[in-house]
Amino acid sequence: MEHSKGELRRLKLLELIKAHGKISIQDITGATGCSEATARRDLDALEKSGQIIRTIGGAIYEGALKQSSELPFADKRFFEREGKEQIAAAAADLVQEGDVIGLTGGTTTFFIARALKLHRNITVVTNAVNIAYELAEAEGVQVVMIGGVMRAKSYELSGPLAESVIEKINVTKMFLGVDGVSVQHGFTMHSELEARIAQLMIERANEVYAVFDHSKLEKSALFTIIPLQQATGIITNKPPEDWFRQACRERQVAIHTGEGS
Structure with a gap:
């Protein structure tokens, strides 16, 4: 041919x-x-x-691509890609006109940003440069960029400047990217600085949804962001196993999956 x-x-x-x-x-x-x-x-x-x-x-x-404890963003983006896109679609379904959406950095939240491009009359607040860039031409989305110092691996901004901006904003729904999830340690991250920014955004949010693919379950990164019970819900790509479903039920944490259950 x-x-x-x-x-x-x-x-x-x-x-x-x-x-x-x-x-x-x-x-x-x-x-x-x-x-x-x-x-x-x-x-x-x-x-x-x-x-x-x-x-x-x-x-x-x-x-x-080879997996490691913390790869640069570009290297991680293909892992569980289909699952991340399912999660993103489920997250986007929760977003309504007029919402102020908080997005931490990470590969799953990046796919959520992509899924929000066609939404109308929403605001996205993020500390991730690549997420703001992805939404730059989305006409119905107002983007608020939190300032600070950027970490090269994740494109995330953190530090006192970022913290001072977060104190002034109000978020209706926050989607929290995580590096690990366990009943004992809750939702965890590799970076202490990014965990701190996530905690401050959570304090300003009405609802908080942790977003992660099934590979993160039963893994713990170094720094706990919040315990399991502090999340409004989780969004994952597969129905979790019975033990984790029961742990969420006991803590009144809603479960959403990209498979529609």
């Missing part, structure tokens, strides 16, 4: 990304001689095919 010039260029680009694991726009223009605009269009086309994931400055190849 004959390939068009563009298809051949994208096949070559995909081989480059596979070979290196990730690639920047500058790498592409240097290797292929195409323009930045063409490189971006090619990456967008490859992402739609499901073989790569776009980052702000380039792309990363799905097959190159």
Whole structure:
């Protein structure tokens, strides 16, 4: 079968990304001689095919990803992708016109931001630069960016500047990304600074929904954000096991899943 010039260029680009694991726009223009605009269009086309994931400055190849305790955001985005998209759809269903939505950083909350793009007359408050960037062109979404110092791995802002902004806002629904969930330690995070920001946002929120895929269950990161009972509900991609369902019921924590139950 004959390939068009563009298809051949994208096949070559995909081989480059596979070979290196990730690639920047500058790498592409240097290797292929195409323009930045063409490189971006090619990456967008490859992402739609499901073989790569776009980052702000380039792309990363799905097959190159290796799990660790805390990978950079771009590397984590493919893990449990389908589950994260199910969670995002379930979270977006809870959002109503006029809501002020709080989003911490993280891969699952990033997918929630994507799912909120077509909502109308909502405000999203976030400390994650990449989430604000993702929503920049969403016409019906007002974005409030919390200031602070950025951590490179997560794109999240924290510190005294961020804390001073949070004290002035009111959130109707907050979606909390977590690194671990257990009955003993509650909802946990790797970063103390990010856990602190999450705690302050929770204090300003009417409802708090912890969002996580099933791989986070029975895992504990170093810092507890809140105990299990402090959440309004959880949103996960699969119905949890009976023991965890019972723990949530005892603590009056609602369970929402991306499977519609």
